[in-house]
Amino acid sequence: MSIERIGVVGGGAWGTALAQVAAAGGRETLLWAREPAVVESINAERLNRLFLPAVPLSSAVRATGELAALADCDAVLVVTPAQHMRAVLAALPDTTAPLILCSKGIEEASGRLLHDVAHEVRPQAPVAVLSGPTFAHEVAAGLPTAVTLAVADPALGATLRDRLAVPAFRIYLSDDVAGAEIGGAVKNVLAIACGVVEGRGLGQNARAALIGRGFAEMTRFGLALGARPETLTGLSGLGDLVLTCSSTSSRNYSLGVGLGQGRPAAELMADRRTVAEGAFTAPVLKRLAEAHGIDMPIVAAVEALLAGSASVDQVLEALLSRPPRSEHA
Ligand SMILES: NC(=O)C1=CN([C@@H]2O[C@H](COP(=O)(O)OP(=O)(O)OC[C@H]3O[C@@H](n4cnc5c(N)ncnc54)[C@H](O)[C@@H]3O)[C@@H](O)[C@H]2O)C=CC1
Numbered sequence: 001m002s003i004e005r006i007g008v009v010g011g012g013a014w015g016t017a018l019a020q021v022a023a024a025g026g027r028e029t030l031l032w033a034r035e036p037a038v039v040e041s042i043n044a045e046r047l048n049r050l051f052l053p054a055v056p057l058s059s060a061v062r063a064t065g066e067l068a069a070l071a072d073c074d075a076v077l078v079v080t081p082a083q084h085m086r087a088v089l090a091a092l093p094d095t096t097a098p099l100i101l102c103s104k105g106i107e108e109a110s111g112r113l114l115h116d117v118a119h120e121v122r123p124q125a126p127v128a129v130l131s132g133p134t135f136a137h138e139v140a141a142g143l144p145t146a147v148t149l150a151v152a153d154p155a156l157g158a159t160l161r162d163r164l165a166v167p168a169f170r171i172y173l174s175d176d177v178a179g180a181e182i183g184g185a186v187k188n189v190l191a192i193a194c195g196v197v198e199g200r201g202l203g204q205n206a207r208a209a210l211i212g213r214g215f216a217e218m219t220r221f222g223l224a225l226g227a228r229p230e231t232l233t234g235l236s237g238l239g240d241l242v243l244t245c246s247s248t249s250s251r252n253y254s255l256g257v258g259l260g261q262g263r264p265a266a267e268l269m270a271d272r273r274t275v276a277e278g279a280f281t282a283p284v285l286k287r288l289a290e291a292h293g294i295d296m297p298i299v300a301a302v303e304a305l306l307a308g309s310a311s312v313d314q315v316l317e318a319l320l321s322r323p324p325r326s327e328h329a
């Protein structure tokens, strides 16, 4: 199987950065964007003025507003917000090209991981997941980055890796598709919690404690859903958790900073153009954890803050008054 022409669905920051990677070496890459202003600014100025304004794009990235234009792509990177993925996949032209899911989240209405959504909507297409510690602006600027590419078929994985990898964008293969997805979805919720710690001035010890105990929650949830431990300790799990929990470059962390400063979630979410996936993942993750009997107190605290059902001081008090337990229980 030869993969030459890549399509990208989603003209936000991450779709644009990935289009830039796919266009390395001057290979034409077709980026579908929902906003006509994004299509126009990319084609006319080589810039995505709405979502990634600081990075000049390769002339090999071409934008379109028509999903039908992706019909002859050999592989399609899917980079919409998680809650819109089902609708966009359903609107894709009839193609059996491999779909590489690059979004991070869980579908709220169904509780399904995104690769399950993709299998359901596009049963003929092979599905891969690309995830890891990857701020879009750094990838687009060509800074060194490493990711996990998870796909059941190792031959397809190697073909996709050979087409997409460049020296500064290292791709590590895995066949643990669910594990790669779970890390990326859960870390967004934990990043909100770490932002709250900063916003409320709780200190760096508290942030490190949240990363450690948050990782314990990610591990319990991941193992219960069939993820492998080495995936959770790898790039798409612990690697991305560390990145997102320690930088205001993260939209999720920044949302948490606002919550920690006492601003209401509704105000922080209103008029957002960019997506903070953890706000949509938290309620469904809490629901899934309860359904599976998995203890996830940090996730529950973030959900309560976002829902406005508890204040920062109340969730802090609840977390600090939990009965002592073994670190490994
Ligand atoms: N920005 C980053 O550094 C990274 C983002 N991701 C993931 O990539 C996914 C996309 O995020 P970004 O590219 O950052 O988005 P963004 O926050 O830069 O832009 C928002 C995106 O949402 C799209 N959108 C809004 N309403 C929509 C609708 N009804 N249907 C379809 N699309 C709609 C917009 O067209 C735009 O592409 C998310 O799941 C995110 O977690 C993953 C790794 C890195």
Ligand SMILES: O=C(CO)COP(=O)(O)O
Pocket: 104, 132, 133, 134, 135, 136, 188, 191, 240, 243, 244, 249, 250, 251, 252, 253, 275, 276, 277
């Ligand atoms: O997923 C990301 C980095 O790996 C981007 O994080 P944010 O969505 O929080 O900005």
